[in-house]
Amino acid sequence: MRPIIQISGLTKSYKSGFQALKGVNLDIRAGEIFALLGPNGAGKTTLISIVCGIVRPSGGRVVADGHDIITQWRAARSLIGLVPQELTTDAFETVWATVRFSRGLFGRPRNDAHIERILRDLSLWEKKDSKIMTLSGGMKRRVMIAKALAHDPRILFLDEPTAGVDVELRRDMWNMIRQLRDTGVTIILTTHYIEEAEEMADRIGVIRGGEIILVEEKAELMRKLGRKQLTLQLVEPLAAIPPALAAYPLEIAAGGAELVYTYDTRAERTGITRLLTDLAAAGIRFRDLATEQSSLEDIFVGLLQERS
Template sequence: MTNALSIKNLSKTYDTGLTALNGVDLDIRRGEILALLGPNGAGKTTLISIVCGLVNPSTGTVAVEGHDIIQDYRKARALIGLVPQELHTETFETVWDTVSYSRGLFGKKPAPQLVEQILKDLSLFEKKDSKIMALSGGMKRRVMIAKALAHEPRILFLDEPTAGVDVELRKDMWRLVKRLRDTGVTIILTTHYIEEAEEIADRVGVINRGRLLLVEDKAELMRKLGQKQLVLELQKPLEQLPEALSDYALELSDGGTRITYHYDTQATRTGIASLLAALAGAGVTVKDLDTEQRSLEDIFVSLVVEESQ
């Protein structure tokens, strides 16, 4: 698959001595949704700002659809749409004029039908003649997204796009992002809402202290790191686990009425079958059982904590 974005050995050290990025290598596939996760100050916004031409890198290269962001910056930037964290809008302009003007900034011919469709997709069309200053915070956020889409970018950066907005906008965003991906648009999403990554991302990247810890297909990440646990509710409480079960990593809780068995998602079912057989052999009767799996949030937190130690 052709890469929409290719980042090689990218670093950024500010005059203060702060290293915001440290040797980041990242290839982003054309037509995928990549969720970039990381705590505050991890380097997410710096990475986006460099790709979008807002910040100069200290070292490394970035190519957008093969165009170097420094040597061929006009073509590179024309392919990118950015929805920043902060709200920057023309307060006294109407929604329609603001979005149309954003399209013209990239030398695109007027396209009223396209602007109309974008506004409808974002539930903004009824507000098209409203002044930006009269809109709520959530509506202003929608206008920012519409502006980023006005010139039909092939790569869209969404930097915390749903921070502080209502559930309705968040769901609208998810639907729109999926439709854009289906048309071949590449989307890079930074978020603190892990459920967004679980809902819409194809791949997940984790960044901390300027270092990219991993980039993995979401399903593969869950398979490799999403540890599961089997919870067994017992018919009768146990004072302690039988010696015959010592080979298994078990936890006895709830007054001896519950056993928890942690296992890797790559483990075969024979391990569980063997445990159940061992329980029966030890005279332990199971009344009920259930399985749980670590969420993407659990994986993210453990990776960040491990890297920080």
């Protein structure tokens, strides 16, 4: 898949000496949902702000669908929509007026049918004549998304889009984001909700201390870095691991009533088969078994701990 955003050697330093970004290189593919994860202060919002033309980089280059964001800024920005982390809009304007005004800011001709379609898709049509100040936090968040979509962007940045949103509305937004992706819109998502990235993303990027430390397909990341545990409930308790099983990463749990085998997902097929054969040879019987796989959150925390 071709990259729709190409980031090369991107840096950002401030007069205080703080270096927010340190030579970031990153390609975002057209039509994907890309989740950018990282702790507070990692550089996520700075990176997004530079691509969207809000912050000027200290060095490096960003190209959006073939347009340099500095030398061809008008063409680049017309392709990009941004839903910021903060809810910033005119409290005294109506929903309809503020969304239509956002389209005009990009020089796009008036298209009331398009604005109506966006508001209906976001369940805002019944609120179109309501002032922003009268809306709930979740509805205001939807208005921010509507404003970002008003000019038909092909690239959409969502900076913590579901912060402070209830679970039901979060699920609605996930469905809406998938629908946008299905129409060809490229989605770049930052989030503190790891399950959000696990649910929706095609690829995962992790940023820490202004540097990209990992970019990987979500499924491949969980396959390579995920861990599984096999817990065997024993017929007779064990006091110690038999010498014949010393080569396996086994632990005794529940006062000897359980045997826990932790393994890499890459070794799943052969490792478990050998273990069960060797358990039988050692005369160890079990009445039940259960497996548990590490989540994306477990992998994310592990990555940060490895590089701390």
